[in-house]
Amino acid sequence: MSRMRCFGCVFVLSYCFSVLHTDAQITDPSEVAALISVKKSLVDPMKHLRSWNRGDPCASNWTGIFCFDTYGTDGYLHVRELQLLKMNLSGHLTPELGKLSQLIILDFMWNELVGSIPKEIGSISSLQLLLLNGNKLSGSFPDELGYLSKLNRLQVDQNNISGPIPKSFAYMSSIRHLHLNNNSINGQIPPELSNLTTLLHLLLDNNNLSGHLPPELSKLPAMRIIQLDNNNFNGSEIPATYGSLSRLAKLSLRNCSLQGSIPDLSSIPSLYYLDLSKNNLRGSLPSKLYDTIRTIDLSVNHLSGSIPGIFSDLRFLQRLSLENNQLNGSVPANIWQNMTSTKSYSLTVDLRNNLLSSISGALNPPDNVTLRLRGNPICDNANIANITQFCGYEAGGDRTTERSTNSTMTCPVQACPVDNFFEYVPASPLPCFCASPLRIGYRLKSPSFSYFDPYVFSFESYVTSALKLNPYQLSIDSYFWEEGPRLRMHLKIFPPANNMHSSTFNVSEVLRIRGIFTSWHFPGDDLFGPYELLNFTLVGPYAGVYLTKGKNISKGVWVAIALGSIACIIAVTAAVSLLIARRYARQHRKMSRRHISSNASMKIDGVKGFTFKEMAMATDSFNCSAQVGRGGYGKVYRGILSGNSIVAIKRAEEGSLQGQKEFLTEIKLLSRLHHINLVSLVGYCEEKEEQMLVYEFMPNGTLRDWLSDKAKGTLNFDFVIPSKSLDVTCLPPLDAMKRH
Template sequence: MAGVNPMLAGVLAISCCYSLYLAVAQTTDPTEVNALRAIRNSLVDPMGNLHTWNSGDPCTSYWVGIVCNSSANDHYLHVQELFLLNLNLSGYLAHELGLLSHLKILDVMWNNISGSIPKEIGNITSLELLLLSGNQLSGSLPAELGYLSNLKRMQIDQNHISASIPESFASLNRVVHLHMNNNSLSGQIPQELSRLKCLLHLLLDNNNLSGFLPSELSKLPILQILQLDNNNFSGNTIPDSYVNMTELRKLRLRNCSLQGRMPDLSMIPQLTYIDLSWNQLEGSIPANKLSDNMTTIDLSNNFLGGSIPSNLTSLPSLQRLSLENNILSGPVPAFIWRNTSLSGNKTLILNFQNNSLTEFSDVLNLPANVTVLLFGNKICANGSQASKFKLCQPQIIPLEFGNSTNSDEYRDSCPTNLGNEYNQSSPILGSCVFPVGVGFRLKSPGFSYFHTYEDDFKLSLPFRAYQLHIDSYAWEEGPRLRMSLKIYPNNSKPFNDMEIQGIEEKFRMWQITLPSIFGPYELLSLRSPVQDSPTANRVTKLAAAGIVLGAVTGAIVMSVVITVFIMRKLSRNQVSKRHSGQTSPIKIDGVKWFSFEEMALATNNFSSSNQIGEGGYGQVYKGILVDGTHAAIKRARQGSLQGSKEFLTEIMLLSRLHHRNLVTLIGYCDEECEQMLIYEFMPNGTLRDHLSAGSKAAMNFSRRLQIAAGSARGILYLHTEANPPIFHRDIKTSNILLDSKFAAKVADFGLSKLAPIPDAEGTAPDDVLTAVKGTPGYLDPEYFRTNILSDTSDVYSLGVVFLELVTGMLPISNGKNIVREVNHACQSGKMFSMIDSRMDSYSMECVKKFMSLARKCCRDEMKMRPSMSEVVRELEVIWEMNSESDTDTNTDTTTSHSFSLNSVLHDPVTTSSFHITTKPYIRFDDNSGETPTSLNPVRCLPIRR
């Protein structure tokens, strides 16, 4: 290594040798071994699930539920995770748990463990997840739990814990989820909890809490769910300040003995679910317009009077409106379902029973999927139309449930001795496999009827549509939604150990990010396709080998870290982070930092009128910075354990990437619990916006081809010109942005991965082994099966984008996969039946070539796909052929500006992978405003010389 400081080389050699020595010599810290033995002795294990805990070393002898890692500070392995979910354990939790000083996850949910929570758990300052739900724990909450400065999730619900909530919990300044519902907690809710700036979900329902509702809770800046049902705040009112919870999605104060008037909740822009039933609220219902996101309003069993306000007639997402058992009078508003979306399987329940309503004029116009209940009102006098249409019979709305639609005839076709099942949705005939079974529950969903959101839920999980099957679902008390899921292999081969562990990890580590409408979720059980072992908690030889491999890898990584550290010290480290506390933002030289106040000012306090998009990461707002620059501000949703990593990844990558087809990062905000990225504003939004059925104007083929070429150029830069090269991992139409001239810019680098670094001889592997991440429908199938990521994984995703461009279809829709559907149509000679009907002018031959390229990109095998440079060259050929055709036939009538071949294909940053011809480029303008009435010729014309 020429030019390397000899002292540095010596340090590296010594550190590498020492690290490798540690890797092969490590055993579990003896203190932790003794602690685990004490924990084992405190538990009763009638099923023998902990039989591996009887001998050997915990970290290297396959102890069930133990995950370890090595430490740079000593030569021992340390217990990082204790995962004992649903093993039928009883007994008590040993005080020795506090000796597991490196523990990050403690999960003993859904057992029968009794006794109290050991206060010594408060000593584990590294703890991030404390999961004790569904046991028989009693006693008080130890104040020492407030010392867990890194805790992000506390779930102690469904136990028998009593006494008050310690004020020390206000020191849990990183906690995102506090789930303490279904216990026997008493006393006042500490107003000090308002200091929990990262708190997203506060669930305290079904306890014995009393006193007043702290008005200070309105200071929680990102709180989305406040659930306090079935407590006793007798004689108290709902604080007026609660209307200032601008991020609140769900407010449940059912059966809390509350009095006074109902607050005006129209000031909460994101609210989707209100339940204030079974209180003593009085006065009229506020008449201001509620959020368009509203799905459920339950104000039943109060003393609300006056008329039903007309603002309840303009809620497009409404599923249930319950006003029964009040003293409402006057008529039911005309066409109360007027603006509610009732397409497909959507339903609307309007329960007005037992009031004093006098008129309902829309009986004859009642849609089939709207149920109106009017029993106990003056409307229901004998002989009324309401009575004739059976709207006056007393009814109780039954709970919704769903069962599997798989036919028994298919199940019978599989061998029964192995427990195999037929996956009816699989594209592979005769697919008899053993699925992974998952017991899953939505703890506080923001809707009343799941069938409307079932497709959205499936798309949110990181599995292909034909892999995921909802065997059944049913509402439970809460209301909570319990599901039985089955996850089938991607092909006819059974899952291997690595695939099973990957699936298990996604659920038990909360790596799945659901849209906010689904609320928090929890894992109830896991049934793996492996016999004679505890289903969710087995540790295989592969896992043990992973520990050894991880130790060796860790040694190598440590050497690399030392190298990087020393090199950065020598070159004046450009990235620094202030260490003055949790509220201190990171600082990155060369990237502008913005304060939260600046972002609030730029977006009119994050007004819903400024919101221009939303995804799994959070919301995107249009803003105007102090210097007048228009910007897109991506505000990260709180609650994801991976959020900080992805946030920092995107900043670090974009700060050194500069290309006309990559979105430009202006700056970022990292203050307290807020994380925002500020990009250049793209006036034409995302590519997905323009391909959706609701887009105002369809794009012609030339523009679609222009976008395809720009996207490919941006990704080619990542693969070949970035240093080191980058795999994007999340190419999709919603991550391709369009500027004022419809130039494509690739965005969202939160999941990106650095390509393998060449060795001393300049060679590097073409792929990297990593956990599967990405978006269902765009995921490379070989990457999904093997965890091996390569540059052609991006090629596959871009191929799906190409298919969307030419068909207008979604990647997955109603169980249909775009790749499979297009391949089937092409093989059946029906390719042109797949073309977007709104793309009314195109050359058939050019479209055929483009479709062929897209299909090559979407081949299942990595080695069969073209490289990105080959994709770009092929697009150049199609572009020139199409441009020649357009010039001869003057068909580009939707373009409102001039653009050229060179403007799309030539790039001043790098042109090494493009062949630019020396002939004059083709330029064409559109000023005619005319709409073509016929198709282009059925072949591409030859290129003129």
């Protein structure tokens, strides 16, 4: 019984230790194994994943791991997001990723991964964001990705992917963003993609696509952006049906080996951007477009005819590029008649290398209008005033213009510790408010404008509204155009200036803001188009902030863990106290017995106290061969003492042990009994929780043996094998069972 109690205490201690220890497993074991495989497949020179060597993913703050708030029906937590953005990781993607069966976001953007995309990712039916852009992945797309029916965004741009676009992609019934640009994808665009009724953005530029433009794309009712630049469609014509894409905001087919004429696009009311440059298009310019348009680039084609008067009605126009065509007639001065000299709004009209011979109206554009006429007959007409300033070799490259935000505040330099990544908030309502910003690399992948200045305020409102921040908390530190064209920005987000004068964000706010960027929770905007997060830099006071699971466990789970921990602490305390008490009681009994034994040996004449060692030596360590009997009290052994005297040693079993007082009383009574027909008590042993009585040895058996054998008339000492029902685990040898 005592052993059972001890085992119970040990079990309680072990269980509570597992609950309280940080290694307690609350994550699905198969997902833990998958994450360990992910780490083994990666090279992590910056040790960003060092936390993956300890504890449980959902409980021990594994970097980049976010789990669901509640336990699943299987009793485990499950991984919801794997976010490893720009961690300088190399290596490859392991097929074990497919074991993360409830994953929603898989983000490996901007690393150095090589190898192919595992087909097993296609088994993650819950996946919504698959973000692999900015790596060195190669091979072809696995057909299995088409099984991802809940996938919202597939970003695999800026890799080395080759092969065709699988027809199975047509089964991505929830896809809205298909970004496969800047790879080496070949073959035709599958017409089956017309089944993607939810598709908003189709970015396939800078690949090796060929064949014909599928007219079936006109069946996509939600389509906002078609961007197929720098492919080779082998003389294909632009399908006239594209004019029925009523929600299209951007159509970019630059350098695609297209021919034919420009389709009628006058039925698209929200068209912001049209780029059909560097093709073999013929015919005339569009005669009608909605005034929402910002950019028209029809350069480097074979277009002819005159410049229509519709361009004068395009009040938001920023860029009109018609250079390197065969346009003739006059230059309509009313193109820029609605322009005013403001710093934020500008217009570029590029008409170089055409057949234009005259000017219609006064040649006096405002300062914010750039007019280029070089390579036209008009530049040879000296009678036109000021004509030479528009016919020279002016410097181009206005897209590379970089803008920086510099504060004009006059504040004490020493009051803001710049070395610790603090700075004055440029637009703060509190003068000279010093704070540490979050630094974010951000890029508009396909904006629908050519100049950003007119939209800076709108963009700031767009971002801060999505982040639920005040407009002054966002500062566009700088921005510049990259090839694409894409607009790259360096953003700074500052903590709020309030009465608390907190100069940094707390951890939960950092993770909240980052989560909005990485989860693409910004509302759609046709003007700004899709964006990409280049980096979310945590330096200075934010250097110790890691993407962890801790903030995602619900309060209920934490309360349960806390209550369980308290209960286990109480149980541990009680179990330890019980073990200590039992150990103390045993030691006390042992000391008491030794004390009583010494007293008994002094008080009882003729009765010797033996040690346990003497008893063990007398019976050959209580060997079975020395056993001569057994009763309710215990076993009886034949023993030989050190003086060669033979004795019978009666050893009590655990259930027959008496208290010290009762055992002492029995010894006293037995020591007084003396008769010729009774064996005498020689001594006793009480040590190591043992109680033994030592008697004279009767060599010829017991009285019961004699009576039972005499009644039969004969004495038979032959050994008989007992039945299986008897205890044969410890029988004395044959000679010990005979009585002579």
